[in-house]
Amino acid sequence: MLDNYTTEQITEALHLIAGRFETEASGGINLETIESYAATGVDYVSVGGLIHQAKSLDLSLKAVL
Numbered sequence: 001m002l003d004n005y006t007t008e009q010i011t012e013a014l015h016l017i018a019g020r021f022e023t024e025a026s027g028g029i030n031l032e033t034i035e036s037y038a039a040t041g042v043d044y045v046s047v048g049g050l051i052h053q054a055k056s057l058d059l060s061l062k063a064v065l
Helices: 007-017 034-038
Strands: 024-026
16 A cells, blocks of 8 residues: 555565555545556546445435324
């Protein structure tokens, strides 16, 4: 887990890891920066903003009497 790393730090970390482990970039990644993080060569990219910024919708089926 490469959390809150810059793309430069991820590139350096991937060099040190040398393919021995699967890697995931996360933290501070959004739809505008995801391509640059994916281009580093990490195995997975996590974008929490998709969930954190979503608006909730109450789908409750409770009856109001």
